[in-house]
Amino acid sequence: MSDERDTPLSMRGAGRMFRELGRKLAQGEAGPLLVLLMVAAIWTFFQFQNDRFLSPGNLTNLMLQQSAVATISIGIVLILLLGEIDLSVGAVSGFCASVMAVLIVNNHLPPALAALAALVLGAAVGLFNGFMVTRFRIPSFVVTLAGSLTLVGLQLYVLGETGTINLADSFVTRLTSTFFPPLIGWAVAVLAILLTLAFALTGRARRARAGLAVGPLWSLLVGVGVIGAAFLALVAVVNQDRGLPLVVVIVFGLALAFAYVTERTRFGRHMFAVGGNAEAARRAGIKIDHVRLMVFVLGSTLAAAGGVLAASRLTAVNQSSGGSDLLLMAIAGPVIAGTSLFGGRGTVWSAILGAVVIGSIANGMDLLSYSSSVKFIVTGAVLITAVTIESVTRMRRRGTIE
Amino acid sequence: MHGRRALRWFGATALVVSMLMVLTGCSTPASTGGGATTTGTAGGSTGPLKIALLLPETKTARYETQDRPLFEAKVKELAPDAQILYSNANQDSAQQQSQADAALTNGAQVLVLDPVDSAAAASIVTKAKAKNVPVISYDRLILNADVDYYVSFDNEQVGKLQGQALLDKITKDGNLGKTIVMINGAPTDNNAKLFKAGAHSVLDGKVKIGAEYDTPDWSPDKAQTEMDQAITKLGKTGFVAVYCANDGTAGGAIAAMKGAGIDPKTRPVTGQDAELAGIQRILLGEQYMTIYKAIKQEASTAAELAVGLGKGTGVPSSMTLSKVNNGKIDVPSVLLTPVPVTADTIKSTVVADGFWTTQQILNTPALVAAGKLVGLQ
Numbered sequence: 001m002s003d004e005r006d007t008p009l010s011m012r013g014a015g016r017m018f019r020e021l022g023r024k025l026a027q028g029e030a031g032p033l034l035v036l037l038m039v040a041a042i043w044t045f046f047q048f049q050n051d052r053f054l055s056p057g058n059l060t061n062l063m064l065q066q067s068a069v070a071t072i073s074i075g076i077v078l079i080l081l082l083g084e085i086d087l088s089v090g091a092v093s094g095f096c097a098s099v100m101a102v103l104i105v106n107n108h109l110p111p112a113l114a115a116l117a118a119l120v121l122g123a124a125v126g127l128f129n130g131f132m133v134t135r136f137r138i139p140s141f142v143v144t145l146a147g148s149l150t151l152v153g154l155q156l157y158v159l160g161e162t163g164t165i166n167l168a169d170s171f172v173t174r175l176t177s178t179f180f181p182p183l184i185g186w187a188v189a190v191l192a193i194l195l196t197l198a199f200a201l202t203g204r205a206r207r208a209r210a211g212l213a214v215g216p217l218w219s220l221l222v223g224v225g226v227i228g229a230a231f232l233a234l235v236a237v238v239n240q241d242r243g244l245p246l247v248v249v250i251v252f253g254l255a256l257a258f259a260y261v262t263e264r265t266r267f268g269r270h271m272f273a274v275g276g277n278a279e280a281a282r283r284a285g286i287k288i289d290h291v292r293l294m295v296f297v298l299g300s301t302l303a304a305a306g307g308v309l310a311a312s313r314l315t316a317v318n319q320s321s322g323g324s325d326l327l328l329m330a331i332a333g334p335v336i337a338g339t340s341l342f343g344g345r346g347t348v349w350s351a352i353l354g355a356v357v358i359g360s361i362a363n364g365m366d367l368l369s370y371s372s373s374v375k376f377i378v379t380g381a382v383l384i385t386a387v388t389i390e391s392v393t394r395m396r397r398r399g400t401i402e
Numbered sequence: 403m404h405g406r407r408a409l410r411w412f413g414a415t416a417l418v419v420s421m422l423m424v425l426t427g428c429s430t431p432a433s434t435g436g437g438a439t440t441t442g443t444a445g446g447s448t449g450p451l452k453i454a455l456l457l458p459e460t461k462t463a464r465y466e467t468q469d470r471p472l473f474e475a476k477v478k479e480l481a482p483d484a485q486i487l488y489s490n491a492n493q494d495s496a497q498q499q500s501q502a503d504a505a506l507t508n509g510a511q512v513l514v515l516d517p518v519d520s521a522a523a524a525s526i527v528t529k530a531k532a533k534n535v536p537v538i539s540y541d542r543l544i545l546n547a548d549v550d551y552y553v554s555f556d557n558e559q560v561g562k563l564q565g566q567a568l569l570d571k572i573t574k575d576g577n578l579g580k581t582i583v584m585i586n587g588a589p590t591d592n593n594a595k596l597f598k599a600g601a602h603s604v605l606d607g608k609v610k611i612g613a614e615y616d617t618p619d620w621s622p623d624k625a626q627t628e629m630d631q632a633i634t635k636l637g638k639t640g641f642v643a644v645y646c647a648n649d650g651t652a653g654g655a656i657a658a659m660k661g662a663g664i665d666p667k668t669r670p671v672t673g674q675d676a677e678l679a680g681i682q683r684i685l686l687g688e689q690y691m692t693i694y695k696a697i698k699q700e701a702s703t704a705a706e707l708a709v710g711l712g713k714g715t716g717v718p719s720s721m722t723l724s725k726v727n728n729g730k731i732d733v734p735s736v737l738l739t740p741v742p743v744t745a746d747t748i749k750s751t752v753v754a755d756g757f758w759t760t761q762q763i764l765n766t767p768a769l770v771a772a773g774k775l776v777g778l779q
Binding site: 057061064105156165166176313314321323324325363367369372373 | 616619657661762
């Protein structure tokens with residue numbers, strides 16, 4: 001078996017590869033691939049309806065529209081990996097952004113400092129949630145649900161009687177209105193490819209050192225090649241419009257950083273261990289409460305960061321910031337892209353992919369000016385379909401293993 | 403074991419999330435805090451005049467910061483020893499039912515009711531009628547019930563005023579017959595339907611509507627995405643103006659135009675509510691107009707009417723009544739006229755009324771400079 005894998009790509013090898021791919025798809029092991037197929041289907045549909053859907057301008061819009069929710073979703077993934085839930089992320093994002101706006105406009109604090117204050121405030125909320133969960137053993141969704149009500153109240157309080165607060169052009173608004181010139185865009189893409197390659201190679205080396213089976217080098221290079229091509233295509237597309245948005249670099253940077261944390265660090269392994277089986281993790285000597293506390297802090301900090309990005313895009317904060325269906329979408333995104341609601345399984349990238357799926361549907365339907373009734377029905381139907389597919393493939397895998 | 407735990411989690415999460423959707427997703431979002439409070443001193447039914455003021459929610463700034471104090475001030479002016487039983491239903495119609503029961507039990511002689519749910523509030527009216535207590539439907543019309551009076555702004559008129567202001571500006575710019583974008587309010591809000599109908603009655607046939615959206619929850623973020631997509635659909639030069647139903651959605655649409663590299667000063671945008679943020683955008687030239695509904699006038703009118711009914715002196719002679727059908731009867735109504743506000747009239751409207759102070763409006767150097775041009779300083 002391993003001999004055959006090492007032979008160069010032959011007809012027989014290709015056939016095997018496709019069969020293997022089919023099996024993986026059917027059993028949900030090729031999570032990202034399934035989601036990418038879904039994205040392809042959605043994009044094809046909308047492109048046929050309106051040929052401006054895949055235009056550089058619209059794809060850039062899609063990225064800007066989804067940057068806040070993708071950021072919040074990264075935090076949600078970390079929390080879901082533990083088998084916990086945080087229902088306060090929407091409220092945290094709205095509240096922290098409101099505090100930031102008040103600090104900038106009413107207290108004349110430098111915008112960068114105010115944004116930092118928002119992140120610190122988010123971390124503090126996460127610390128409180130984590131403390132309640134670990135110290136008093138209150139289920140996380142009760143703590144965070146109660147917390148979110150309090151935060152909505154606090155948001156109304158800090159916004160006071162004026163309600164909406166406009167943000168003038170500043171560090172904060174430039175987070176989502178800065179676009180890099182083409183050359184820098186290409187440079188960032190090359191850097192991203194090198195980082196991906198290094199990530200893959202060191203991962204392979206670690207497996208080899210640990211005496212685990214490693215795939216052939218060519219398959220790794222093909223993988224990195226595909227991802228690299230995607231990066232280059234992305235930059236080629238955005239360069240035709242306004243250029244590579246700063247916020248896309250920020251969101252990808254965050255995703256990369258947290259992918260590293262979850263997949264390569266001791267802390268990340270502990271997260272998976274706690275999420276998979278907390279009791280086993282505890283007996284293995286992992287300080288599970290410490291892990292939980294830290295993850296709640298990270299989740300809320302990322303929610304605050306999402307709130308800052310949302311405020312930056314709207315150039316304003318109001319009573320409904322962080323409200324509406326933001327929370328639902330932030331949780332649904334990673335889940336439809338393969339992160340389990342029950343802990344121990346998922347990747348940070350599902351946050352990005354999920355945001356792309358949900359964002360594409362909303363973006364496309366707005367482009368076609370669908371009525372609200374159609375929009376609600378379609379969004380709901382797509383969400384339930386996606387989760388069903390995810391669930392069915394998971395059941396099949398379990399069936400084959402046991 | 404795992405499966406059952408999983409199922410429980412899923413069910414609970416779904417339940418909680420749907421609760422949150424209901425809580426936060428309504429057209430006029432709900433919130434925490436509030437609850438029933440009373441002002442004045444307690445007294446028996448033979449004591450001083452008791453008026454119940456039942457407001458629907460606390461998330462929109464107006465109810466707690468404008469309606470309630472203005473109403474109370476006017477009542478105190480007309481009847482110094484009157485007692486006001488105030489409660490706020492936090493967007494929960496069941497809670498409003500209990501609050502109305504409590505007010506009637508406490509001996510309220512007049513109910514001034516701004517219903518959470520226009521249809522469900524009919525049962526409150528029935529209970530009040532059984533005790534011979536008159537009901538004033540405040541701001542929102544209570545449907546299919548024997549309501550005594552209705553005090554509100556003419557909401558279809560709001561849409562007409564927005565449409566007319568936009569049409570006048572489009573005509574002045576020489577753009578009649580060209581394409582505009584329409585961003586309406588929440589599809590679940592009856593008032594939003596009236597604004598939309600009013601605007602269409604003026605604009606249809608005079609301009610082309612290139613893209614039109616209803617904005618769930620009146621969410622500015624959603625309005626921004628809608629406008630992004632309208633620009634993608636029509637092109638950056640494919641529209642000459644934007645109808646937005648309120649200032650929140652206008653803010654979203656203007657942010658979308660800025661994001662696409664369009665100078666919002668070149669595309670007139672409408673609004674409503676005279677929000678501080680909206681007034682500031684108008685000063686800076688980014689938004690063309692807003693609609694100012696003088697809540698002071700609305701609250702004072704309701705207060706005068708309530709005191710008149712409570713004392714048995716009837717409707718003040720200064721009020722002109724029209725009829726609005728609520729599905730059961732023609733309700734005698736005081737319909738107030740909303741006022742359009744552009745940069746030139748900020749001083750004579752919202753500032754003159756004390757709705758916003760000059761200090762509140764001019765909080766950045768750019769606004770101070772813009773304010774000087776229209777005599778605000």
